[in-house]
Each structure stands twice: as C-alpha cells, then as structure tokens.
Amino acid sequence: MDKILVGLKRVVDYNVRVRIKADGTGVETDGVKMSINPFDEIALEEALRIKERGDATEVIVVSIGSSEAQQQLRTGLAMGADRAILIKANQPTSALSRARALLAIVNRESPGLVILGKQAIDNDNSQTGPMLAALWNRPQATFASKLELDANKARVVREVDVGLETIEIDLPAVITTDLRLNEPRYVKLPDIMKAKKKPLEEIPLEDLGVATAPALEEVHFAPPAERQKGVMVDDVAGLIAALKAKGQL
C-alpha cells in the first residue's frame, strides 16, 4: 500500500497523578508532563514496521488540538514517521468531531490503513477508531494484538473478553491497537534532530469543513470515592481470621 495514517493524541503522561481543578471544571494540565497517548505510540510503531517490511511507502502522523501538540508530532517524526499534520483546534473537540476531522484527512490522503490507539488514557472514551470506520464505511479491527497483511486484505487478532478473536478485513480499514501488538522503539537523539527538518503541516479545523457534532456537556469533575485504609496482619492465621471477621470465609 501507499500510505498509512496514524493518529497521535497529546495526553497527560501516564505516570502523572492527575489533580482536579479546585472549582471542579476540569483537570489541571498547567506544568504537567504531556506525552503521546501510549496506545498511539503502539499504532505508530506498527505502521513503521509495516513500512520497514516494504509493505507501505509513507507513514503520516496526525493530531488534533492546540499548537502544543506539535511536540508529540515531532516525537512521532523522530520515531520515524515521514510527515505530520496538525489539525488545529483551539477548543476541545468531541470524539465524533475528531472522527469527522480524521475522515477529511483520510479523504485527502487515501491511506490503505489508519491505525489508532484503542483508547486515550485521558478520557478513556474508546470511540474514535470505530467512529472513523463507520463514517468512512470501511472495516474496523479494534483491540488488535496481531496484524498480518496480505495484498488487499488484513488478518487481525483481537484481544476480546473471552480470548483472542481473529477476523479478516478488506483494505482500506481502521485498526485500533491493544497493548500486546508491539513494543514501541525509543527515540534516538540524532533522529530528534532529523525530525526537525521533516514536514509538519498545520490545517485549521474550520478549513476542513466538517460539521460540528453536538457536544456532551462536561458538568463537573470530582474525585472518586476513597477506599478506607485497612488492617495489616502478620501471618496466614491472621489473614484467615481477618477474612472470617469480614464474612469472606
């Protein structure tokens, strides 16, 4: 195939313990470490491996958000993507709006594969991949842990609740990645320098002419209920006694 399109979302780094703003209107992101959504790194790694095998000629990374998402796109270019597209949106976008924006890029670039993370670890929505596939009227293979390409088809092993399901899909298609698909490479310093010269195109979201979906209103952000700290026991006898006291044995 010619092109593979990969989505990269800028999210709060997964090691950060998020803090809710005092007025409950959102999550504190000022001065917080931001990274590529880990599942999107897996998506990019898979695209790069397909290209390195000679099964694709170009890997394009795309992000939707503020100018700051350039950082994550540059990291994607340093990993090995050929060029980047930033769909510039100054306001937060809903999952459906993102899927519609990605569809506009898909229609322009005609990729053979779109690879996205199965979920973003900030809002844990797990929606964009299937939404894009629906709007594009193409197959989806979500939660992929193995991907084999064969001419105009792909065979995908999916991590489902009861085990591993294999499906066959016609290309082009949307794949969403699960954890065991691959282990993303580390970025090397010379590649970071090289990435600065690679093309990064900015397109205002408005210029894509996509209809804005009716957004969900985020009413309030609150901490979850805390669990009470429990008791420590010294040995197995103490453990069994404590379990009996709780009626668990």
Added chain:
Amino acid sequence: MSKVLIIAEHDGQSLNQSTAKTVACAAEIPGASIDVLVLADSATAVAGEAARLDSVNRVLTVENAANANPLAAVLAPQVVALAAGYSHVFGPTTTFGKDLMPRVAALLGVNQISDVMAVVDSHTFKRPIYAGNVVLTVRAPQGPLVVATVRMASYQPVAGNNQAAIEKADCAAEIPSHTRYVDLKSGSTDRPDLQTAAKVVSGGRALASAENFKIIFELADKLGAGVGASRAAVDAGYVPNEMQVGQTGKIIAPDLYLAIGISGAIQHLTGIKDAGTIVAINKDAEAPIFEVADIGLVGDLFRIVPELTAALK
C-alpha cells in the same frame, strides 16, 4: 418518556450477564421503557433468557446468518435501522460493546457516553476518566438519541422473574461483506468467569514464571474463585491476555479480591476499586497496593500462598 434499546451480548447460545447489568443501569432512568435487541443467527434461546430479565418490556429479534458472530460492522447498521423511535441506545462496556456502540453512535451522528457508572437523570450520567481517578458528570444534548455504554463493575444484574413479549423485528439494513469472522481462541476453563466471579485471585510480576502461577490457580480452586493477573504478568507471558485486570483490561467488582505479588500500579487499582474486600500479599511493605487493601500481609508469596491454600482445606 425515555425509551431505551439495549443491544444484547451473547455467544449464540446464551445471554452474557453484561446484558442484565446494562438493563439495571437503564432501569435507573426515571420512567424508562426498556427493549432488548437480540441480533443472532438463531435467536430463540438468547431471546428467551432476555425476556426473563426484570424491567424488560419487550425483546426484539433479528435472525440472520450474518449475525452468527458479533462483528461491529455487520451489527451496527441493523442497530441503527431499529433505533428509530428510541431516546436511548445502550450497550455494555465490554469488548463487544466498545467495538459496536461507537460505530452505532457515529452512524446516528451523536457522541457516545462511555462507561456510565451512575444515572443522574435521563440525559446526565457519571463516568470515570483518567483511569478512574476522576469522576466526570456529563450531560447529553436534549433532542438527539443518547448512545451509551454501561460500566460493568458499577451494576448488579437484574433478577430474572419476568415474562416479556418476544417479537421478530423487520430490519432492512444493508449488511457489508468487508469484515469476516475467522475464529476465536478461548482459554476455556471450568473456573468462574473473571468478570462475574464473586471471588477473584490475581497474580503479578512477582510470580516470575508461568509455572509458578500454579499456586495462584490452586488457591483460586480452593476458594472457588476466578483468576486474574496484572498487566506485567500478562506482558511477561505468564498468563493469557483475557486475564488482565486494570484500566486497559477488565474492570471487575468481586466480593473478595486477592492481589498476590501485585505492586498496585494505578492502572491496576482502577480495575479493582469497586471490589468488596481487597487482600494484598506482597513482600514489599511500601507497595501501593497496601494503600487500598482491606487486609494486607507482607511476606514471601511462595511461602504464604501454599500455606493459605493448605489452611483452607
């Protein structure tokens, strides 16, 4: 009045318990009338089970050989064709629902509310974000359909004392052939299912090998428990992926959860925070799992676990 259409999850023979939990969530919507849609090759057995679920008004069936396996691209257009006249379309937050429902939402032109943990009113819901570290209250716009998935750990299945009507539905959706089912490899076991078990024993990286997991299975069998694992144990290949508990694996809420050799990364804690009693056994007294454990025991799991299994005899 709210009219809710719930998409049944099943394996062709029996109804998944996720459906009864999804009904429980929908029943929290004031004055809701709930229909369950069974898309199947042959729907009789599954529809019969769905009709017994309390709070269900009607079971709709669509029988089609293409529905023999749950492919989102095949099922979504059928759901959309039958969604007319409903105010809500709900599915479970399982891999079945996470695959299907966003495809349905996009075709209906609405955003989805993922992972509903509480109903505030017909259009307002609570859901976890940031690996469950934040609870977001979110409101869907009035007018368009509300498409949502229901967080399994937040609901108990409704009882089965009902006799709802079962009706065949006419479905004129165009079904694509671009997506084909090949096979399913399931680590089928006689143990209780991880997602519905009352007791779960999980092992982590400290087990150090697939062979060593034997002591986890032996303890689980003694307790009649399901078996889970941390991401580290699955990544290391000790156990298969369907056993992973956590933000990106299964979110579970057993009455009793034993975390053995699991340090308690925040992504793992997300998967168990609704458990009744959490027991932690770990050699590191500083492990974060002890911050959420109801009962903690510091020590060598290779000594403690066999001793516990023997003591339960």
